Amino acid sequence: MTKKISTSTIISAALVVFLFALVFVLEKVMNPYSMLFVVLKKGAIYALVAVSMNLLNGFTGLFSLGQAGFMLIGAYTYAIFTIPADQRLSVYQYFDGGIIDFSIPVIPALILAGLAAAFFAFLIGLPVLRLKSDYLAIATLGFAEIIRAFFQWDALGPVTNGSNLLKKFPTFDSTIFPFAVAGICIALIVMLINSSYGRAFKAIRDDEIAAEAMGINLFKHKEMAFVISSFFAGVGGALLAMYQTTVQAMAFKSAMTYEILLIVVIGGIGSVTGSVIASFLFIACSEWWLRFLDTETFIGAWQVPLLRSGFRKVVFAVIIMAVVLFYRQGIMGNREFSVDRLLKKRQKFIEKQAAKKASKEGR
Amino acid sequence: MNFINTNLPYLLAGISVGGQYALIAIGYTMVYGILRLINFAHGDVFMAAGLIMIYAVTVMPLYVAIPLTLAATVLIGFLIERAAYKPLRTAPRMSVMISAIGVSYLLQNLALYVTGGLSKMYPTIPWISDTVTIGTATTKMVTLITPVLTLILVIALVAFIQKTKIGMAMRAVSKDFETSQLMGIKINSVISATFIIGSFLAAVGSLLYFTNYAAVIPTSGAMPGLKAFVAAVFGGIGSIPGAVIGAFIIGICENIIKGVGLTTFSDAFTFVLLIIILVFKPTGLFGEKANEKV
Numbered sequence: 158m159t160k161k162i163s164t165s166t167i168i169s170a171a172l173v174v175f176l177f178a179l180v181f182v183l184e185k186v187m188n189p190y191s192m193l194f195v196v197l198k199k200g201a202i203y204a205l206v207a208v209s210m211n212l213l214n215g216f217t218g219l220f221s222l223g224q225a226g227f228m229l230i231g232a233y234t235y236a237i238f239t240i241p242a243d244q245r246l247s248v249y250q251y252f253d254g255g256i257i258d259f260s261i262p263v264i265p266a267l268i269l270a271g272l273a274a275a276f277f278a279f280l281i282g283l284p285v286l287r288l289k290s291d292y293l294a295i296a297t298l299g300f301a302e303i304i305r306a307f308f309q310w311d312a313l314g315p316v317t318n319g320s321n322l323l324k325k326f327p328t329f330d331s332t333i334f335p336f337a338v339a340g341i342c343i344a345l346i347v348m349l350i351n352s353s354y355g356r357a358f359k360a361i362r363d364d365e366i367a368a369e370a371m372g373i374n375l376f377k378h379k380e381m382a383f384v385i386s387s388f389f390a391g392v393g394g395a396l397l398a399m400y401q402t403t404v405q406a407m408a409f410k411s412a413m414t415y416e417i418l419l420i421v422v423i424g425g426i427g428s429v430t431g432s433v434i435a436s437f438l439f440i441a442c443s444e445w446w447l448r449f450l451d452t453e454t455f456i457g458a459w460q461v462p463l464l465r466s467g468f469r470k471v472v473f474a475v476i477i478m479a480v481v482l483f484y485r486q487g488i489m490g491n492r493e494f495s496v497d498r499l500l501k502k503r504q505k506f507i508e509k510q511a512a513k514k515a516s517k518e519g520r
Numbered sequence: 521m522n523f524i525n526t527n528l529p530y531l532l533a534g535i536s537v538g539g540q541y542a543l544i545a546i547g548y549t550m551v552y553g554i555l556r557l558i559n560f561a562h563g564d565v566f567m568a569a570g571l572i573m574i575y576a577v578t579v580m581p582l583y584v585a586i587p588l589t590l591a592a593t594v595l596i597g598f599l600i601e602r603a604a605y606k607p608l609r610t611a612p613r614m615s616v617m618i619s620a621i622g623v624s625y626l627l628q629n630l631a632l633y634v635t636g637g638l639s640k641m642y643p644t645i646p647w648i649s650d651t652v653t654i655g656t657a658t659t660k661m662v663t664l665i666t667p668v669l670t671l672i673l674v675i676a677l678v679a680f681i682q683k684t685k686i687g688m689a690m691r692a693v694s695k696d697f698e699t700s701q702l703m704g705i706k707i708n709s710v711i712s713a714t715f716i717i718g719s720f721l722a723a724v725g726s727l728l729y730f731t732n733y734a735a736v737i738p739t740s741g742a743m744p745g746l747k748a749f750v751a752a753v754f755g756g757i758g759s760i761p762g763a764v765i766g767a768f769i770i771g772i773c774e775n776i777i778k779g780v781g782l783t784t785f786s787d788a789f790t791f792v793l794l795i796i797i798l799v800f801k802p803t804g805l806f807g808e809k810a811n812e813k814v
Contacts, residue, residue, distance in 0.1 A: 220614055284799045291558050291617060295749065296798050299791030302746075306788035411742070412628075415621050422618050467633035474626035481622045482607055485615055 165497040172496070173340070180332050192445045196437065197332045199444065202396045204436035205339040207420045208346055208429050209389035214418070215427035215491070216350055217382040218362030219286070220294045222414050223278075224390050226301030229409035230277055231270035231391030232398035233308055236323040237316060239266045244325040249318055256315040263327050267338065267395050274391025275384045277304070282383045286376060298411055308406040323404040335396050342389050347429055349385065358382055423480050423487050431489030438488075443473055529657040530779035531772065536659075536732070538771025539666035543725030544748035545755075545763040546677065547597075547718025553694040553758035554714050556613060560620040561600055563745015564627035565719055569593040569726035570642065570736040571631055577643040586645075590723045597719025598712055606708065624742075631738035639735035649731055662731045667768075669728070673721060674764050681760070686713055694758060743787060747774075750794045756807025765805065 180197065187193065206224060213219045238261050240248055249255035261269070285296045307313070309320040317323075329335065349355055357378050360368040369375050398404045416439075424435030450469040454461045480487065492498075544566055551559045572592045576585035604623045608616045650661045681687035689710045692700040701707050729744065730736055751770045755762025770793065774786045797804060 214614075220617070284795065288798055288802065290613065291556075292753075292798055292802060294617070295558060295753065296795055298746070299750070299794050303788040303791050306784050310784050410739075411746075412625075412739070415625055418618065418621060419625065426614075465633075466636060467629070470629035471626070471633045474622070474629045478604065478619075478622045478626055481615070481619050482604065485611065 163497075165495070165500055168496045168500075177333065177336065177340075180336055184332055194332050196441045196445055198335050198400055200437035200440040201332075201335040201339040202393055202400060203417065203420060203440055204433040205342050205396065206390055206393035207417050207424065207432040207436050208343050209386045209393065210417050211421050211424075211426065211429060211432045212346055212350070212358075212389075213382055213386045214421060215425075215432075216355065216362060217358040217379065218365075219379060219382065220290055221297040221383070221386075222294045222411065222418065223281070223297035223301045223387075224417050225409045225411060225413040226297075226304040227274040227278060227387040227390040228394030228397060228413070229301075229304055229308060229406060230274040231394030232404045232409070233317060233323070233406070234273040234391070235266050235270040235395035236326045236398050236404045238269060239263060239326040240323065241325070241327075248323060248325055249315070251321065252314045252318065255318070267392055270395035271388040271391040274394070275388040278384045278387030279380070282380045286379045286383060298414070301409075301411060301414065305406050305409055317406075320406065323398075324402065326398070328399045328402050335400065338392065338396060342392055343429065343433065346385075346389060350429070354378070354381065419477050419481075423477065425487030425489035425491060427491035428487070428489035428493055430494035431487055431492075434488055434494070442476075443469070447473060525656050527776065527779055528655055529659065530775040532654065532657055532659050532663050534772030534775035535768065536663040536666045536771070537729075537775060538768035539670035540725045540729040541744065541748045541751050541771050542670050542764040542767035543673065543721045543728075544744060545751040545767045546674070546760055547722050548749045549752040549755070549757055549760060549763040550690075550714050550718055552752065554690065554697075554711060555605070555616070557605065557616050557620060558749065559718075560617070560745075561604075561623035561627060562718065562722060563741035563743075563748070564624045564631075565593060565597055565600070565741070566722045566726050566729075566745060567631060567736065567738065567741025568596055568627060569719075569723040570730045570740060571635065571640065573727065573730070574640045574642060574736060582643075582645065586727065589727070590720060593723035593726075594716050594719045597715045597722075601712060601715040606711075628738045628742075635738065639737045641735055642730040642733060645727070645731060648728070660732065662728055666728050669724070670764070673724065674760065677717065677721075678760060680717075686710065690714060747787075747790050750790050753794060754797050754804055756804030759804070759806040762804055762806035 184194065206228060210221075210224050213221045237255075237257060241260050242258055245258065246254040281297075281300050285293060285300070288296055308317045310317075311319045313319070350358070357368070357373045360371065360373055361375060361378055365375060394409075420435045420439045421432055423439065424431030424433070447469040450464055450472055451466050452464065454464050544562065547562050547565075548559060551557055551562070569589055569592075573585065573589040576588050576592075580588070600623055604619045605616055608619055648660070648662045648665055651658060652661055652664065653659075654664075681690060686709075689700070689705045690713070692703065692705055693707055693710050697707070730740075733740075747770055748767060751766035752763040753766070754770065755764070755766030757763075770790055773793070774789060777783075777786045777789050
């Protein structure tokens with residue numbers, strides 16, 4: 158059996174290639190310090206984390222709020238293992254250079270970051286995944302807080318540098334790098350969602366008891382979704398560390414999880430493309446487009462009221478509340494953006510036009 | 521005896537903080553009992569009460585500022601319910617929880633905007649900020665007032681729920697949302713009353729809590745909020761005495777851990793306790809067992 162490659166697959170692939178080419182060309186021609194690249198880099202990272210959260214919340218129906226904790230594990234694992242050996246003494250200045258005196262290349266470190274997060278998720282999942290909806294949410298939120306406290310513990314200083322910054326690890330300059338890593342990871346998640354495991358996840362989301370009656374091992378599949386989601390959150394955390402060039406446990410608060418959750422909601426719970434689009438929009442709005450709200454502005458002698466530092470975030474929060482209250486489906490609902498659907502829509506449109514024409518001529 | 525002497529300050533602080541958590545926890549447990557909603561914004565309402573107090577005392581005398589703070593906080597709680605939760609009454613529970621997270625995000629950003637990102641000094645309230653010495657420990661008057669005031673308010677609240685008509689309606693709604701509606705109970709006013717009581721107690725809690733701290737920042741409410749929620753779960757969510765006992769246990773344990781020198785873990789401990797409880801006794805100490813219907 159050979160699979161037939163449809164036109165829509167080819168167009169989709171071409172779109173992806175075009176996107177990468179566009180980013181590559183833009184980076185060559187535009188000022189590399191433009192806000193556009195900040196948005197693209199951070200957006201790609203948040204897209205990966207949002208999709209990983211969507212795998213849990215949107216596709217498996219597990220309301221987990223532990224994402225920031227797993228990102229923290231990923232970020233720290235990456236940083237700890239990639240700081241060059243000759244820089245360690247200056248980074249771990251209070252801990253005699255730390256106890257790890259080797260470093261590994263970037264790509265294995267990224268994978269290791271994912272694995273470390275996945276391992277913790279496996280351990281945490283054993284007790285926690287037996288809980289129901291909001292209890293699960295609060296327990297995972299609690300675990301994220303425990304992890305944060307643990308990484309700041311002085312006794313672990315030789316490994317985690319206590320509550321001090323980790324820095325001087327390799328980072329990226331090109332926007333292509335986060336795009337490529339996030340792209341590959343999201344592709345893997347999409348493949349998982351479309352596999353038989355993915356269908357089992359959706360069955361659990363729609364009705365746990367019915368799914369169990371159909372012979373789906375609830376715990377096994379929940380644990381699997383949890384571990385895989387955390388793996389990608391870990392990779393996302395490592396990318397975020399590379400983007401920020403420094404890591405500190407302080408930054409991975411529950412507010413970070415809430416932001417990612419809001420991205421998932423804005424994009425549409427249960428839509429991968431929705432999460433991706435919402436990530437870029439969210440980052441673009443918060444970092445770039447709404448910046449003008451933060452600066453005091455004068456039109457002639459008249460000062461525009463309310464505009465001062467912090468107003469951007471208020472407006473932003475109001476927009477989010479509006480989406481949550483009045484536009485609950487989000488951008489994509491639970492549908493996906495696909496070339497296939499667009500083609501079908503076009504087909505239908507043409508048929509409609511033809512039918513109209515025919516009816517007119519018949520009259 | 522020596523152990524008690526060295527740990528007395530921490531024990532006292534624990535009882536005091538426990539009482540403050542209890543006042544917040546009641547708001548969580550009542551809302552959860554009726555709406556089955558973790559009101560993530562409750563901790564931020566608590567923070568907002570602190571900020572209102574700070575701004576109020578700059579323009580008016582204390583005996584006006586305190587009632588005004590209480591009234592304004594109640595109003596905030598009422599408006600949040602009307603604007604953010606009421607439209608979602610028939611929506612899935614997850615949507616309401618997300619809305620609560622959204623409100624929390626909004627309140628924090630609003631506070632950031634209003635304060636301009638600066639931490640605001642909390643005013644000294646005479647008498648309750650006075651220093652007293654008990655045995656070997658020196659502490660503020662608030663440490664002694666908190667547990668007493670907490671107990672008085674809790675007893676009043678329990679009497680309210682047991683004796684009055686609206687209290688009876690609350691119990692009915694928390695037993696069965698839909699049936700009580702059929703029985704002619706106006707659930708919207710019952711829910712509003714719940715939020716009003718919860719916000720009022722949170723405002724009282726904030727007056728006591730922030731007296732011990734120098735300043736209020738936009739995220740001041742997040743941690744006490746989460747801990748109070750854990751206290752509510754620990755005591756069995758939906759149960760008011762449970763929430764109070766849970767809050768005192770958490771407050772005391774947390775401060776003893778600080779006393780032993782593991783300050784980093786004082787927050788984490790709360791969540792360890794939460795997970796242990798959820799795994800071994802998911803309904804908490806006094807919670808009712810809920811059967812799942814197919």
